[in-house]
Amino acid sequence: MSDLVLREDRDGLAVLTLNRPDKLNALNVELFAALEAHVAALEGETDHIGLVVVRGAGRCFSAGHDLGDIATGEKLPRRNFQADIIERLAGLPQPVISAVHGHCYTGALELALAGDLIFAAEGAKFGDTHARWALTPVWGLSQRLPRRVGTYKAREMMFTCRTYSGQEALAMGLANFCVPDEAFEVELEALARQILANSWFSHRANKRLVTRTDGLPLAAGLAHEVYRGEGVGPDMADRIAAFTSKSR
Template identity: 60%
Template sequence: MPDATPAPLVLREDMHGWCRLTLNRPDKLNALTVGVFRELRAHVAALRDDDTIACVVLRGAGRCFSAGHDLADIATGEEVPSRGWHSETLRLMEKLPMPVIAAVHGHCYTGALEVALACDFIVAADNARFGDTHAKWALTPIWGMSQRLPRRVGVATAKRLMFTADMIDAAEALRIGLAESVIPLDRFDAEVAALAGRIAANSRFSHAANKRLLDATDGGALDAGLQWEVMENEGVGPDMRARIAAFTDKKA
């Protein structure tokens, strides 16, 4: 008798010190539903206290990262636990103690872009395309677009993208600072894995402390941020001596 268990909507694969979360509705271009968010939220909750993972890569299965919020779900009405539940889920992901990378290939539109923006940074395959189409469908953002997009690319550029609903390619995303790098599609998986490995090789303690510091001072006055850095400094991690000893022993 065939197994009737549905496939996970978000897959987790643990690597060497890092993990990959994959949006897993490839037949629907990974369109985002309440079910997808529910599984993503469960993975985020599990990762929050997982001291074996020092980096997370979020990507999509099949042809693209995600075509965005499932319009069929929007049209029929979605049952969510609360009005801000999607936004809250992305904020929980954003506040994970380890770096989270959005690895974007193919489509990344509207709701999918809001998900990617909640990651620490975006790396793009050379076939990636980005856009905010809220205005095309007479919708308004509620997952964070109006807050994260201008912080990433500047207010005027965010307005241009939001008002026109234009699609941009990976090269333009890199130019405006939306993406941090562009990688040929045939090397995308390998180079993202290598990037995650380099991050995972560094101190989890430092990653968590740096994320908290950046989050607390983002957009504030420089002098206030410098004072915060001094007064709220979290010191050195428990692995500091071992890391220095390993380095000096290697040089000896």
């Protein structure tokens, strides 16, 4: 498998690392092909992988879509290649954390938005620069960004092409967490362990529930939860018994 995306598994956690540090992890076709292979494998590994983290090697998450590729004319394996892979990453059964340090611009922001959670370093730099290059989003930003930050904040980001810090991303709801740069690794691992300690069954079921009811009227969403929810997980009895035993 290509080393443009590295995978490391640690006790239920799969870490996917974008690995073009000499190019600031700029997103080219070959990197997306490597990412797709890992995502395809993870889709069927719910028994031993409960959480996925996507991050970048070296100085940043990613500087965005490789402009050199755009300039020379990308040769895609199929139509909507990158958008399909980002959607597939977003649709993984497991929760996905996008762990962002350094640059996260435009196409990289579209990739990060596939995460259920965005974990940011204070020194992270988020931005949408499509308009700077006379481009428009085709990897999901126009839909995912407003759902995170609200339509008018999304318009601000898209129209100004300005850069936002990790703290600004947290304040606007783009990031769920923001930590000092020097605490990034420790705090990311702590968050991962906190999530993994809870029921993987519940994580997968809750993710499906939230995804499938997104945009529904309240009554329809409530009906879906009540009548189509997945109920009790196979680990419920053991978890309650362990709690009861500890309480005694």
